[in-house]
Amino acid sequence: MHREDGLVRLRALGFRDADAELLWQHFDDAERRGKPSHGHARIDWLATQSFDAQARPKQIDDGRWDGNGAVGYLVLARVCHALIASPPRDARLVVCERTFPTGMLGHHVRRLAEAGLIGVLTATSPPRLGPPGGPKVAGTNPLAVGIPSSDGEPVVVDVSMGAVTWGDVVAGLASEDELVPFGGEQWHKALALALGLQLLVDSLVTQPGHGAVLLVARPHADPVAALRATGIRLPGARQRKNVPK
Amino acid sequence: MHREDGLVRLRALGFRDADAELLWQHFDDAERRGKPSHGHARIDWLATQSFDAQARPKQIDDGRWDGNGAVGYLVLARVCHALIASPPRDARLVVCERTFPTGMLGHHVRRLAEAGLIGVLTATSPPRLGPPGGPKVAGTNPLAVGIPSSDGEPVVVDVSMGAVTWGDVVAGLASEDELVPFGGEQWHKALALALGLQLLVDSLVTQPGHGAVLLVARPHADPVAALRATGIRLPGARQRKNVPK
Numbered sequence: 422m423h424r425e426d427g428l429v430r431l432r433a434l435g436f437r438d439a440d441a442e443l444l445w446q447h448f449d450d451a452e453r454r455g456k457p458s459h460g461h462a463r464i465d466w467l468a469t470q471s472f473d474a475q476a477r478p479k480q481i482d483d484g485r486w487d488g489n490g491a492v493g494y495l496v497l498a499r500v501c502h503a504l505i506a507s508p509p510r511d512a513r514l515v516v517c518e519r520t521f522p523t524g525m526l527g528h529h530v531r532r533l534a535e536a537g538l539i540g541v542l543t544a545t546s547p548p549r550l551g552p553p554g555g556p557k558v559a560g561t562n563p564l565a566v567g568i569p570s571s572d573g574e575p576v577v578v579d580v581s582m583g584a585v586t587w588g589d590v591v592a593g594l595a596s597e598d599e600l601v602p603f604g605g606e607q608w609h610k611a612l613a614l615a616l617g618l619q620l621l622v623d624s625l626v627t628q629p630g631h632g633a634v635l636l637v638a639r640p641h642a643d644p645v646a647a648l649r650a651t652g653i654r655l656p657g658a659r660q661r662k663n664v665p666k
Numbered sequence: 667m668h669r670e671d672g673l674v675r676l677r678a679l680g681f682r683d684a685d686a687e688l689l690w691q692h693f694d695d696a697e698r699r700g701k702p703s704h705g706h707a708r709i710d711w712l713a714t715q716s717f718d719a720q721a722r723p724k725q726i727d728d729g730r731w732d733g734n735g736a737v738g739y740l741v742l743a744r745v746c747h748a749l750i751a752s753p754p755r756d757a758r759l760v761v762c763e764r765t766f767p768t769g770m771l772g773h774h775v776r777r778l779a780e781a782g783l784i785g786v787l788t789a790t791s792p793p794r795l796g797p798p799g800g801p802k803v804a805g806t807n808p809l810a811v812g813i814p815s816s817d818g819e820p821v822v823v824d825v826s827m828g829a830v831t832w833g834d835v836v837a838g839l840a841s842e843d844e845l846v847p848f849g850g851e852q853w854h855k856a857l858a859l860a861l862g863l864q865l866l867v868d869s870l871v872t873q874p875g876h877g878a879v880l881l882v883a884r885p886h887a888d889p890v891a892a893l894r895a896t897g898i899r900l901p902g903a904r905q906r907k908n909v910p911k
Contacts, residue, residue, distance in 0.1 A: 484756050511729055514757035514883060539869055556896050564809075566862030568869050578862030580855045605850030610825045613901040614859075616893070617811030617823030623889035624784055624813050636881060638759060644868035648861070651801050656858040 422461040424449070430464050435474030443498045451525045458588025459525040466591065467492070470522065478520075483509075487628070488519035493544070496520040497529045497633060504637050505536040512638035516622075520544065521631035527579030527657060529635075530567030534575030539640055540567040543618040544633035550583055550602050550615050559615035560631075561587060561600075562622075567657075570645030577657025582615035667706040669694070675709050680719030688743045696770045703833025704770040711836065712737070715767065723765075728754075732873070733764035738789070741765040742774045742878060749882050750781040757883035761867075765789065766876035772824030772902060774880075775812030779820030784885055785812040788863040789878035795828055795847050795860050804860035805876075806832060806845075807867075812902075815890030822902025827860035 424445060431441035444467075452460030476490035478499045488496040496517055504515070523529075523544040530540035546560035561583035568576045584603040585595035602611035626632045649655055669690060676686035689712075697705030721735035723744045733741040741762055749760070768774070768789040775785035791805035806828035813821045829848040830840040847856035871877045894900055 512759035514759070514881065516886075539866065541866060552898055555898055558893065558896050558898055564859065564862070566866055568862070568865040576861070576865055578858045580858050580862075584852065603852045603855055604848055605852070607829060607848045607850070610848055610856075613823045613825050614809065616821070616901060617809070617813070617825075620813040620821055620889055620893065621784065621786060621811055624885040624887050625883060627886045636759065638870060640869040641761075641872045642869050644865055648803065648865065651803050653797055653800055653803055656861060 422452075422464070427461060427464055431467075434464075434468055437475070440474070440495055444492075444494055447494055447498075447524050447528050450528050450531075454525075454527075456525055458586045458592055458594070462592060463524070463588070484513060484515055486515065486517045486520070488517065488521070488630075490519075493517075493520040493523035493631075493633065497523055497542075497635070500635065501529050501532050501540075504533065504538065508536075508538055508639060509637060510639075512636065514625075515635045515637065516625045517544075517633040517635065518626045518628050519630040520633045521546065523633055525579060526563050526565035527567070527577045530565045530579075531575060531577045531657065533637060534567035534569045534577065537569045537640070538567075539569065539636075539638040541565070541636040542567075542633065543622060545619050545622045545631045546587070547631075549587060549600050550612055552612065553601070553608070559602075559612060559619050562615045562618045564614070564618060568645055569640055569643075570649075571643045572646045572649065574658060576645050576648075576655050579657070582611045582618075667697075667709070672706060672709060676712075679709075679713055682720070685719070685740055689737075689739055692739055692743075692769050692773050695773050695776075699770075699772075701770055703831045703837055703839070707837060708769070708833075729758060729760055731760065731762045731765070733762065733766070733875075735764075738762075738765040738768035738876070738878065742768055742787075742880070745880065746774050746777050746785075749778065749783065753781075753783055753884060754882060755884075757881065759870075760880045760882065761870045762789075762878040762880065763871045763873050764875040765878045766791065768878055770824065771808050771810035772812070772822045775810045775824075776820060776822045776902065778882060779812035779814045779822065782814045782885070783812075784814065784881075784883045786810070786881040787812075787878060788867060790864050790867045790876045791832070792876075794832060794845050795857055797857065798846070798853070804847075804857060804864050807860045807863045809859070809863060813890055814885055815894075816888045817891045817894065819903060821890050821893075821900050824902070827856040827863075 473490035478496040533540035548557040563581040566578040589595040602608040718735035723741040778785035793802040808826040811823040834840040847853040
């Protein structure tokens with residue numbers, strides 16, 4: 422999909438120009454990073470979701486925002502924008518209530534890392550993971566970590582606790598049966614992480630609904646270059662796909 | 667091992683009575699929770715480590731401690747004690763420099779959760795994980811999450827990114843070849859988490875050496891009971907082993 426097509430479709434969903442631009446950047450970044458299940462296809466999917474395209478996320482205080490009916494992508498975009506404009510002195514925990522869907526979490530922490538801030542982000546989603554044969558009790562609840570680096574490219578970790586993504590299921594690339602905790606025989610580890618992250622969010626919010634929790638901090642050291650020198654491929658450094666502009 | 671035997675051995679390593687008691691509680695908790703690689707056997711192992719049994723961890727400010735030569739177990743015990751005595755108004759990030767070894771991280775967040783505080787804890791350790799055939803670049807770097815519950819028992823997640831523990835290797839229960847990122851075919855997910863958590867710690871410390879990072883927060887909601895009602899076994903609720911007192 423070309424940029425102009427994407428923006429036209431997003432504006433047709435009722436988004437303001439600036440918000441349509443933010444959403445396009447998110448979907449196009451996912452497409453270019455080889456995560457099409459978070460990419461352009463999500464524009465048509467958004468039309469099936471319940472949200473108020475004109476809603477503005479509300480900041481309650483330094484450590485709490487309320488999505489206020491806006492799509493989660495835009496809530497996290499606004500939260501990151503505010504943190505970059507006015508970073509904490511050391512570190513801050515930000516609880517984002519009623520914040521869903523939030524997309525590819527690595528996109529948000531990458532923005533923070535490119536602005537020199539460490540970010541750790543998780544978000545809840547509908548329960549799709551459980552023990553074999555048991556009830557579905559946890560979302561795929563990814564954990565994303567963004568680390569700035571003086572050598573330019575940040576490290577961006579973004580790990581979902583599912584063996585496949587819900588987007589893959591929606592796109593017909595995987596069956597719902599394949600959406601289990603990753604880990605093979607050690608599935609209990611990924612399920613435990615998904616449950617821990619979910620309870621973290623659910624114990625910090627004051628209102629029902631899916632939410633996100635973001636830790637942001639200023640770095641005191643610069644460890645990425647030494648790790649890169651080992652020669653391993655660092656998370657988030659995947660070669661970008663060539664997608665038409 | 668009986669309690670009195672354990673305390674005698676710990677005091678023989680030079681620890682004060684109160685510190686020997688804290689260490690015994692940690693090792694005995696691990697033993698009773700079915701994690702013998704973090705249990706009584708660690709007392710003899712401690713004798714092989716480099717530390718100053720009489721050192722006292724130093725608090726630099728609200729968000730930073732320095733192990734100051736003390737064993738990591740005792741640093742985290744002191745940090746948790748201080749946070750329970752004087753909890754943050756909302757949330758606080760605590761960076762623990764020169765803090766190693768830290769043991770079973772779930773033990774520390776369980777103490778916080780039993781005192782009504784949410785805890786999220788990670789810690790670095792010597793590099794033992796890497797891509798297949800590649801260099802060892804990451805510690806097993808566990809992530810522990812403790813969530814208090816009004817129904818009494820907290821949920822305690824404690825997940826190492828290795829398929830087996832280093833303790834299992836030391837004890838001859840697993841070979842060093844088996845110490846790979848967990849996940850089977852999806853080993854890259856556990857390695858990415860290990861690298862992300864390691865860089866988080868390494869970018870927050872000001873001194874070289876292994877360290878720990880702890881997020882502590884007051885809960886605003888009480889989600890555990892509803893999750894327990896689904897009937898699944900919650901992390902950290904494993905039946906305790908019957909170990910002689």
